[in-house]
Amino acid sequence: MSLLRGNVAIVGAADTRVGVVPDRTATELCIESILLALTDAGINKDEVDGLVTCNSMAQPMLYHAEAIAEYLNIAPRYCFAAGAGGGTTFAVLQHAASAIVTGMADVVVIAMADSLRSGLTRDQAMLMQSSTGHPQYEQPYGPTVPAYYALIAQAHMARYGTRPEHFAEIAVACRAHATRNPAAQMRDPISVDDVLNSRMIADPLHLLDCSLVSDGGAAIILVSAERARDLPQPPVYVLGMGEGHGHEHISQARDLTTSTARESGQGAYAMAGLRPADMDFAQLYDCFTPTVLVELEDLGFCAKGEGGAFVTDAGIGPGGQLPVNTHGGLLSHCHPGNPGSMFALTESVWQLRGTAGERQVTNARYGLLHAQGGIMSSHSTLILGREPR
Amino acid sequence: MERIQPASGALADAYIAGCRVGELRLQRCGSCGIYQFYPRIICGNCLSDELEWSAASGRGEIRSFTVVRRPISKAYEAPYVVALIKLEEGPTLMSHIVDCVPEAVAVGLPVQVKFAAWSENVTLPVFTLDSQRGSSS
Numbered sequence: 252m253s254l255l256r257g258n259v260a261i262v263g264a265a266d267t268r269v270g271v272v273p274d275r276t277a278t279e280l281c282i283e284s285i286l287l288a289l290t291d292a293g294i295n296k297d298e299v300d301g302l303v304t305c306n307s308m309a310q311p312m313l314y315h316a317e318a319i320a321e322y323l324n325i326a327p328r329y330c331f332a333a334g335a336g337g338g339t340t341f342a343v344l345q346h347a348a349s350a351i352v353t354g355m356a357d358v359v360v361i362a363m364a365d366s367l368r369s370g371l372t373r374d375q376a377m378l379m380q381s382s383t384g385h386p387q388y389e390q391p392y393g394p395t396v397p398a399y400y401a402l403i404a405q406a407h408m409a410r411y412g413t414r415p416e417h418f419a420e421i422a423v424a425c426r427a428h429a430t431r432n433p434a435a436q437m438r439d440p441i442s443v444d445d446v447l448n449s450r451m452i453a454d455p456l457h458l459l460d461c462s463l464v465s466d467g468g469a470a471i472i473l474v475s476a477e478r479a480r481d482l483p484q485p486p487v488y489v490l491g492m493g494e495g496h497g498h499e500h501i502s503q504a505r506d507l508t509t510s511t512a513r514e515s516g517q518g519a520y521a522m523a524g525l526r527p528a529d530m531d532f533a534q535l536y537d538c539f540t541p542t543v544l545v546e547l548e549d550l551g552f553c554a555k556g557e558g559g560a561f562v563t564d565a566g567i568g569p570g571g572q573l574p575v576n577t578h579g580g581l582l583s584h585c586h587p588g589n590p591g592s593m594f595a596l597t598e599s600v601w602q603l604r605g606t607a608g609e610r611q612v613t614n615a616r617y618g619l620l621h622a623q624g625g626i627m628s629s630h631s632t633l634i635l636g637r638e639p640r
Numbered sequence: 641m642e643r644i645q646p647a648s649g650a651l652a653d654a655y656i657a658g659c660r661v662g663e664l665r666l667q668r669c670g671s672c673g674i675y676q677f678y679p680r681i682i683c684g685n686c687l688s689d690e691l692e693w694s695a696a697s698g699r700g701e702i703r704s705f706t707v708v709r710r711p712i713s714k715a716y717e718a719p720y721v722v723a724l725i726k727l728e729e730g731p732t733l734m735s736h737i738v739d740c741v742p743e744a745v746a747v748g749l750p751v752q753v754k755f756a757a758w759s760e761n762v763t764l765p766v767f768t769l770d771s772q773r774g775s776s777s
Contacts, residue, residue, distance in 0.1 A: 381712050386647040387655075388678045389734045391764055393644060393708065393716040401706035402724055409704070409747035453722075454707040454742075502724055502734040503678075507704055 253522045257639030259348040260479035260486035261471050263292025264600040266593075269467030269585035270436035273369040277307035280364035280468035281319055288470035293483045294358060301329035301356030301473075303347055305339045305363045305589045308379060309370025319362065329356035336624025337536055338494075339363070340592035341631040345492045347473050357474065363590030364468025376464070383626075385500045397461055397539060399501050399626040401453040404541035406507035408455065410556070415455045417559030418540040419446035421575075422459050422582055424568035425537060429579025431569060431610035436463055437583045460540040465585035469593035471600065476639055487603045490617070491525065491634035493518020501626040508556075510627045512549035519619070519632035520551075524640065527551040531615040532602060533573055534595035536622040537580040543567075546621050547575075550632070574612050577602060592622040596633075603637045641715040645759055651679040654693065659763040664753050666729055668694040677731035698753035699770065700727040707742040721745050725767055736766040744769060 265287030267280050275283065281304060289296060302325070304316040312318045315332035329350050333343045340363065347359040367376070383399070384390045407413045423443055429435035441459060449458040479486035495511025495518075498504045520526060527550060535546045544558035552573055553561035565572035578584045578598035581591050599618045601607045620633040646652055655678075658665035666675045669683035670690030682689050705723035708716070721737040723745070737745050738756070751767040758764045 377713065381644060385678065385734075387649065387652040388646070390644045391646050391758060392722050392734055392736055393712040393720065394706075394722045394734065395708055395710065395712050397710075398706045398708050398722050402704040402722070405706060405747060406704040451707075451709045453709060456706075502732050507724070 254352050255348050255492060256490055256522050257488050258476050259351050259473060259489045260476050261489070261600050261635070262474055262479050262482045262484050262486055263288040263294060263472030264597040265291050266434065266469045266597050267364065267467055269434060269587070269594070270465055271368050272366070272466040275366070275466070277310040277364050277366040277370055278319070278322065280366065280466065281362050282322055284364055284468035284470035285323065285360055285362045288360065288362070288472050291484065292472040294472055296323055296325055298358050299325055299360050300327050301347060301350055301359030302327045303343045303359060303361045304332045305334060306332050307365045308588055309366040327356070329359065334589070335629055335631070336589060337538060337591055338622045338624035338629045338631045339589045340596055341492070341620055341622050341633040342494060344473070344489065344633055345494065345631065348489050348492070351473060351475050357478065359473045360470060361473065362468065362470035363593045365587040365590055366466040367464050367588045368466045370466070385502070389500055389502060395453060397456050398453040400539040400541055401456045402501060403507055403545065403627055404455050407541060407545065410508055411559070413544065413559040415447060416443055417544065417562055418455065418460050419443040420562045421537065421540040421543045421567065422446045424562065424566070424571065425576045425580040425582040427568040428574070428577050428610055429583035432579050432584060435579040435584045436465055437579070456539055462538045462581035462586040463583070465587045467585045467587045467594070468590060469597045471596055485604050485637065487600045488636050488639045489633070490636045490640055491519035491521070491523030493522065493632045495630040497628060499625055499628050504627065508545065510545055510549050510623070510630060512546050512621060512623065512630045512632070515630035515632040516550040516621070519634050523634040525617060525634060529617050530573065530619045531617055532577055532612045533575050533619045533621070534577070534580070534599055535575050536592060537576055537582050538586065538591070540582070542623060542627065543575065545627065546623070550619065550621060569610065577607065577610050577612060592620070595620050595622070599635050603635060641713060643715040643758055645762055646764070651681070655679055656762055656764070658693070658695070659755050659765055662755055663695040664698050664765050665693045666696045666727070666731060667691040675729040675731055677727070677733050697728050700725040700751055700767070702737070702745065702747055702749050702751060703732055704747055705737060705745050723767065725751055737769065738766045739768045
């Protein structure tokens, strides 16, 4: 059995305000999230000996994690800023959990924040967008970030008969969850017709198939399962982790409709000794609606090509067979860039503690979290549970 | 405002020199025989460095595409079709589909290369629907 399964636990979790937060810089949001998470965990800052962050685009620093440690006047023995795009959050959890099990750190804070909404000008945001893609063989053709994901969507439609209505169902479900979350950036219910009638951005993706642009930060505190028993919050245990890395540039993808989420998920299920049917909820990376559909298939929640039918018939909204993105996801809760999946992590902690309020999934025991970075390039999966197994 | 220009480099420059004379250049491995794109200092398959430039047929089919309605900058006139083209020789590359209405583009259609000026010194490959081959492939 893996050394990691059940031996590390999340004992503190917190989000800052999200959405439009012009009164805080990215650094300040990061600090604020750490303070809130430490309070939640009942841990003093001087006990923190591990710190993991990701860099900010609005306020980048050469040594980001070190700068955050300096701001807090702490001197951790384990400290780094990670960059794996949207996959950053769960990928670093694997590293931080390994550090705890191997004794490199005892109390690790993972904190990520950015101010993409208030901290970047429109020109800076477009420049950032145009730097995605291969600088010699892709960028000159002017693909936008939605366009890259539209390539995945069109390929899936051509191969499996998936329709724009299926993608729209995903946006509708995430919004339905967000209506139950007072913290979410977008809380007005939407319908499939609203999505299909919103402005076309890159066929077949409409405006409402695209995630938000937000400010916000979140942090969690990770300790050994043994240490967790002495702390005030019910521990949430790390049961399984996996990664898969298939390509960087979409033009080099071996397969447009099957991703290395498959390998990433298989690794996480094997470590946890659990199957897709054991999951009470899933938080699936939703920068654009098609990613959720492909992830549902590649993570084994339905057969390949049947993602459209799954979202329509089984349901991923509140009360559905598999509630997905119970906080509202990147589509409706918030999306401050690389920190995006942190909010899926803190939400999962609350779901497994049973404190998610109106959006609580009944008797949630296990949750799967998945994130991807690049253009379905790098994948990381995490399985959490309320018992160590 | 100028469209985004490809970053310069020895291999990229050799590729672009091919475009200037109407050749879509792929690398062919002298050891394992595969064609590769984008160009590299080694064969990504067998790691051999016995690579030769080879002029591709210019024929391929659309593996996927999208119509960009909101351009990346003012230098690009929307709508434009960004596509992934699977070449007859095997590799896939990103390009534009030109000289047709976006509604005519579909996954699986055959396409043929042509070359378009990107700046004074840079020419890049773009593709047109290949009406000669119809939708046979």
